[in-house]
Ligand code: SF4
Ligand code: SF4
């Protein structure tokens with residue numbers, strides 16, 4: 006049916022005055038866009054297979070390539086975009102659910118960009134981070150509410166288990182399976198060198214990475230893949246994944262094609278079978294059930310490791326967080342609706358959940374109002390894109406932030422949002438050995454270290470400007486923030502004043 | 507001395523090292539011009555591929571080089587550890603091609619095979635450092651000192 010013809014989304018523009026027919030683009034495009042034609046003695050392209058990952062553009066030795074949006078246009082409508090029309094055609098053809106990957110690309114307000122940061126002038130001098138000490142170390146876990154004394158009068162020095170981070174940044178959960186082994190190795194080595202943590206996601210922990218256990222957060226998700234005693238013992242903390250910002254209320258599905266030998270061993274499921282994480286944990290239907298799982302995990306690890314509970318930012322997230330804080334969790338991770346994913350139903354990714362900025366502010370405020378903020382630390386996740394976003398998150402009340410997409414960018418990701426195809430040209434979201442190879446972990450881990458160090462420098466710089474010399478003094482310090490172009494309701498939820506006030 | 511080392515686990519088989527080698531030895535300053543005018547040199551490096559494993563092969567600059575021993579015209583010599591070729595002396599007998607255990611001497615098909623040519627670690631062109639290592643997109647080729655001679 007002609008209706009099943011979809012115009013190419015992108016056009017591959019090759020400057021034949023420059024192209025030297027080296028065929029590197031042909032060898033490197035896993036979507037088989039480029040082909041050398043001997044009869045024409047020319048490189049040709051199959052534009053309709055291009056996903057705009059920019060791999061060929063980046064490696065062409067003579068800069069002969071560019072990828073541009075295809076200009077072919079359906080009749081314009083502000084209501085029915087061309088994309089929406091094509092999606093409906095596709096579904097009419099396939100009868101299937103639309104799949105997408107990476108974060109929600111839709112044009113919703115980004116509150117980070119509507120918040121401005123303060124700086125000191127005259128009365129409270131700024132601090133130069135290069136000349137004066139500046140503390141970015143954070144501890145995640147329960148904080149004692151007061152000083153307790155032992156019966157003999159000495160001070161009780163017992164502390165609950167905690168995580169110690171050199172900077173308020175952790176790498177968010179990305180499972181081995183959804184990302185490649187080389188990507189995992191890069192994250193693990195970078196976390197170790199930086200003195201922070203990476204997160205196994207729900208895919209278990211490959212045996213080669215047990216050596217990085219001190220800097221690993223091991224996840225327990227609804228599918229319980231790869232969870233066993235050694236796994237729990239190896240991690241520095243355990244994260245119970247209740248939900249994910251990109252797909253709240255939805256489980257996971259890693260297609261059997263991605264379950265090759267190593268992934269199958271790590272996940273403890275047969276090779277080639279689909280790895281399906283149910284939407285709920287089938288043993289958790291209340292905060293009391295959650296409490297049971299938290300304490301089972303604590304019991305199994307002798308109360309030596311903090312337990313994180315990760316939830317997606319949804320409408321009543323503040324009440325949920327209050328329940329979690331009372332359930333014995335040490336840390337709550339809140340994942341906003343722009344968070345990334347290896348694969349999610351498009352409609353869910355684009356329409357479910359709320360922005361992390363509002364969720365974070367609401368949770369921090371609720372926990373403070375209830376006098377239980379010290380019971381848990383908060384990690385904000387779901388599109389913290391820069392050090393400035395991180396500073397704003399901390400001032401809104403986060404103890405630290407998870408970064409996922411920025412870490413992938415450091416590894417070469419160009420956000421082509423086709424992770425679900427399993428053919429990532431940058432060797433990240435793929436298990437194909439020839440593609441995995443493209444991410445050299447020696448290079449990858451160094452780039453991650455550089456990125457996070459750079460962010461940390463900027464965080465110090467911004468804090469210094471505010472006259473603040475420790476992260477502790479920034480946390481929840483909403484007076485350092487002002488809104489711009491926000492309604493009174495939005496300002497009230499964020500708990501900040503408007504610029505000029 | 508500093509040598510070129512290759513890591514077959516990292517090599518992607520993109521052949522860009524060959525392209526950069528051909529350019530480095532072309533004498534041109536613009537890659538497009540080098541290739542479009544046919545001045546690109548024969549690559550001194552070659553990618554071997556197969557079964558998911560690829561790796562680059564080029565002169566190992568052996569301490570006791572068989573090619574130099576075998577050359578009937580005295581065209582090959584060792585200069586500071588680098589084995590160099592004098593194209594004016596080469597008579598194209600290919601004795602060196604046969605004697606190199608690594609298959610690293612290449613026949614210069616650009617001049618119809620009249621002479622051979624080989625990697626000289628970019629010491630006699632304008633690249634400054636081995637162009638293959640400098641431009642490898644996955645650090646599969648490195649130029650470094652590993653304390654061997
Ligand atoms: S990589 Fe560039 S020069 Fe090489 S064939 Fe492709 S477009 Fe041409
Ligand atoms: S899919 Fe990527 S590598 Fe292939 S043509 Fe498009 S941009 Fe280039």
Ligand code: SF4
Nearest residue numbers: 517518520521523642
């Ligand atoms: S440039 Fe590097 S990755 Fe590409 S073929 Fe040469 S050695 Fe292999």
Ligand code: SF4
Nearest residue numbers: 527625627636637638
């Ligand atoms: S060192 Fe220079 S001459 Fe030798 S293979 Fe590499 S690019 Fe070619």
